[in-house]
């Protein structure tokens with residue numbers, strides 16, 4: 001079964017008896033991928049067997065801890081990924097052997113990337129993966145964890161707080177995690193568009209333009225690939241009114257249903273929580289912060305020749321698809337006040353930065369009078385001197401008005417490029433991923449492409465498609481349109497045609513589409529139940 005955090009972390013699965021499971025169930029097919037891609041700093045992996053009575057008794061204890069860290073309402077999200085692997089499933093045999101599982105439940109601790117592609121042996125006690133030797137109850141497990149990371153989490157923690165972002169870590173270091181928020185914002189924006197049925201004849205072109213921008217310049221490779229897939233299948237996924245009439249005649253059904261299955265940044269996203277954009281109070285930052293970071297990260301990646309295109313793509317996207325009425329209106333007013341087209345990427349990036357500062361100033365006043373701001377993240381003119389001293393030419397000027405500050409614009413642009421370019425993706429890059437794995441990682445800085453990219457052929461094709469960006473897509477897009485026209489002409493010439501021909505035509509198109517997308521399915525079987533030896537705390541396994 002698919003165990004993306006989308007289905008488990010976000011919606012938190014029901015375990016069939018009314019309660020929910022917070023721990024993410026992994027299996028041999030997704031173990032490495034999920035642990036490699038998680039933004040969490042640490043991971044606990046519980047090896048268990050569903051037939052083991054001790055494991056069943058232990059489950060509520062484990063879940064009490066998992067509740068704190070996993071799921072959309074986690075009190076401390078994004079720090080520890082709590083997972084479990086069912087060793088009684090045949091599919092997991094090798095995986096459980098890899099970790100020398102000798103009893104159930106058996107718990108391990110480590111940085112998520114340290115679990116990828118490796119195993120554990122009893123002699124390895126001092127290695128980077130550690131066996132948790134005292135986690136028999138929820139209290140003891142949480143104490144064990146607290147000792148490892150110097151935290152003071154409690155099972156009764158209820159307050160939403162931001163203490164997981166240690167105050168001694170600068171914003172500059174934290175931005176490295178923002179790439180996960182950029183993914184989250186992209187997927188959330190897309191979910192909102194689908195949920196609110198916002199793709200209409202008047203907004204289609206604007207979405208296509210924005211998707212083109214994402215394909216070319218999104219800092220996350222998996223979002224680039226997802227955007228490319230949506231773009232090339234756009235007509236099938238979101239038929240325009242004219243086409244949808246023709247299509248529904250052919251297949252006799254409404255095609256728009258398939259749109260819901262598209263996950264623009266892969267099935268793990270949205271995860272349901274924010275990292276860099278997490279506020280100190282619920283609902284203060286999150287999506288709108290992630291959206292700003294996405295826009296800035298796009299703005300520093302566009303070339304001079306694309307700057308005007310990027311400007312209109314972003315303005316139109318916010319105008320048509322940002323569901324905050326006041327925000328979209330104000331932003332569009334600022335877009336409309338631009339009188340001459342942008343000629344350089346630098347001018348466009350600086351315009352967006354300045355526009356964001358104007359929003360900050362306005363909101364600073366509103367939040368002060370209404371008390372609606374996040375006390376830990378007050379609106380400021382950005383970047384402050386602590387982040388970029390060289391951005392300020394002199395000390396003079398009012399910090400309440402960006403226009404009165406004597407900005408060193410070249411320095412501001414240099415800073416923006418660094419901050420939203422290389423630093424934004426640095427956290428992922430610095431993650432210790434085993435050799436060979438790094439090249440198939442989901443996120444990669446498009447400003448600093450690596451030379452030696454080794455990927456499977458299928459992925460290479462998709463990446464190539466994504467990298468070719470505007471040119472290839474425009475070309476592909478046009479050929480798709482032509483194909484569609486040909487079909488329409490064919491239908492017109494043949495009138496209603498006979499039913500069999502239409503069905504054949506539709507089947508051929510479906511087949512071609514399937515070929516393009518490819519399919520991946522996991523298979524699992526069950527190992528026959530093994531009798532227990534009656535131990536109440538652990539079930540031993542002979543290996």
Ligand SMILES: Cc1cc2nc3c(=O)[nH]c(=O)nc-3n(C[C@H](O)[C@H](O)[C@H](O)COP(=O)(O)OP(=O)(O)OC[C@H]3O[C@@H](n4cnc5c(N)ncnc54)[C@H](O)[C@@H]3O)c2cc1C
Nearest residue numbers: 284285288289291292326327330331353356357359377382
């Ligand atoms: C296009 C758009 C228009 C909006 N308009 C409105 C509105 O009219 N009214 C309203 O109430 N809310 C509006 N919002 C939401 C609002 O701007 C904030 O996103 C929200 O209040 C959360 O604020 P935050 O503290 O997370 O910081 P945000 O303003 O969301 O900024 C996110 C991060 O960007 C960085 N940053 C801050 N300023 C700049 C800058 N000038 N240049 C580059 N990076 C910067 C900082 O690291 C900051 O943490 C808008 C959002 C967007 C995306």
